[in-house]
Amino acid sequence: MLIIQSNGRLGNQLFQLAFALTERGEREWLVLYDFNEALSACAVSSRSILRIPRTSKWMHRLFNRVLLPMGRLLGRSRVFGRIEPDYHLEADRRVDTGGIRKQGGILPVTFVDLGYYQNAERSAAAVKQLHINGASIEQARVWLSAVVEPRLVPVFVHIRRGDYLEYKIFHNQAAVLPNEYYRAAMARITRTIPNAFFCILSDDVAYARDFAVNCPRSCVSENSQEIDLAIMSLCHTGVLSASSFAWWGSMFSHPREQLPIAPHYWLGWAAERWYPKGLESSSLDWLNFNLIDDAS
Numbered sequence: 001m002l003i004i005q006s007n008g009r010l011g012n013q014l015f016q017l018a019f020a021l022t023e024r025g026e027r028e029w030l031v032l033y034d035f036n037e038a039l040s041a042c043a044v045s046s047r048s049i050l051r052i053p054r055t056s057k058w059m060h061r062l063f064n065r066v067l068l069p070m071g072r073l074l075g076r077s078r079v080f081g082r083i084e085p086d087y088h089l090e091a092d093r094r095v096d097t098g099g100i101r102k103q104g105g106i107l108p109v110t111f112v113d114l115g116y117y118q119n120a121e122r123s124a125a126a127v128k129q130l131h132i133n134g135a136s137i138e139q140a141r142v143w144l145s146a147v148v149e150p151r152l153v154p155v156f157v158h159i160r161r162g163d164y165l166e167y168k169i170f171h172n173q174a175a176v177l178p179n180e181y182y183r184a185a186m187a188r189i190t191r192t193i194p195n196a197f198f199c200i201l202s203d204d205v206a207y208a209r210d211f212a213v214n215c216p217r218s219c220v221s222e223n224s225q226e227i228d229l230a231i232m233s234l235c236h237t238g239v240l241s242a243s244s245f246a247w248w249g250s251m252f253s254h255p256r257e258q259l260p261i262a263p264h265y266w267l268g269w270a271a272e273r274w275y276p277k278g279l280e281s282s283s284l285d286w287l288n289f290n291l292i293d294d295a296s
Contacts, residue, residue, distance in 0.1 A: 003031040003071065004112040005063065006038070010225055011244030012116055013038035018126035019117035021046060023083070033063060041226045042130045071111035081105035085115035098277030118244065120281035127251045132230050139223070140230035144199070147219040152197035153257075155189055156232045156249060157182060157218075159211065160241035161204035173270035177241055177263055179211060181289045185239040185261040186215070188287070192258040199235060201228045201249075240284070242267045250284065264288035 002024040006013045017038050024030050027048070032039070034054040054060050075082030086099035098119065148154045164176040190196055198218040202208035208220045221228055225245070232238055232249025240246040240262040250260040264286040268275035272290055 001029045001031060001109045002112065003033070003109065005033045005068065005114060006035045007114045007116060008244070010037040010041055010229070011246070011248050012118075014042070014130070014248045015116060015118045015123060015244055017044070017130070018123045019119065020112065021126045021129055022122045023112075034060070037225075040133070041136065041229055042132055044129055045131060046129045068114075072113060075103070075105065075111045075113070078103065078105050079107055081107075081110035082113065083110060084113035085117065096276040098274075098279075116244075116276070118247075118276050119278040120283075121278075123247070123251055124281070124283065130252075132233055132252055133226060136224075136226045136230040137234070139227050140234055143221070143223060143227065143231065144234060147199070148197045152195050152217065153193050154231075154235045155186075155193065155196045155198050156235040156238035156253075157186065157198050157200045158232070158238065158241045158243060158246035158249060159200065159202040159204070159208055160243040160246065161202060161207055164241075164243075169267050169275055170271040170273060173268070175242065175267050177269065177289070181263060181269075181287065182211070182239055184289075185287050188261060188285075189237060189239065189258055193236065198239075199231055201231065237261075242269065247279075255283075259283065259285040261285045261287050 002020060004016060004020045006016055013035050017035060020030055029048045029050060031050045031052065033052045035051065036053050039051060071080065074080040081104045083100055083102050086097045086101050087094040088097055144154055159182065161176060167175040169175050186198060198215055199221060200208045200212050200218055201221045205220060205222055212218045212220050221231060229249055233252035235253055237255045237258045238250055238253060238260045240250055240260055242263050253260065262284040263269040265272055265274050266279050269289055274280065
């Protein structure tokens, strides 16, 4: 039995779900706690899964204050097996190496400690077992047919703002990407797909509207995250922010003329260092913003 609790919102939950699906044994039960957002957006075509939704704040407190510490204790004492993210210290800060630490236990139970578990190979393997909710797909099709003329090709652009405005990487390097990155990526796509229509999605709709003012063939989505995920899956290609949500939008899509474009080094784009490691993927076209004049 493999037990895992979610950490973060939809995109992060999908990474953790992908990790669990690819880590568990062929006949091993998988226990998922608080994967409400991931399991609302996607169905899992895999058996032997026990889903425990987060139904109340009391249940969440019970899990975090009793069951989670107990699982860690039993893992450290090797009664349970244990999996945890691998970190190292850098400038007094824990930096995710992209790896994991594993140890076996006496009982056939493995406790997965809190982490993000972002990995390109695991997500590519697990996406075959994940299917976007059919109702969300249908609503995404309706939205696209309403805003995109038949002669145009839908392309998504995901702009991540929100907590990224304060989030710093490697010696206070910014995580949020500048508009120049998005415009360079859109220009690259337009050269390959001259009739591209850009579907702009963001956690900051007002900012996205301002950005779209200078994009004549575009529309800003104001749909739910489940429908936005479905919209990305139906687009021919896209422009990713350094966001796990955008990553999964590209994973569910079926690129045709152009691979989806993503920021080289992901969250570490400003420092030119991969963060987290393990996300390098040949299924994306990596744009190095620091060489934007050459790369665009």
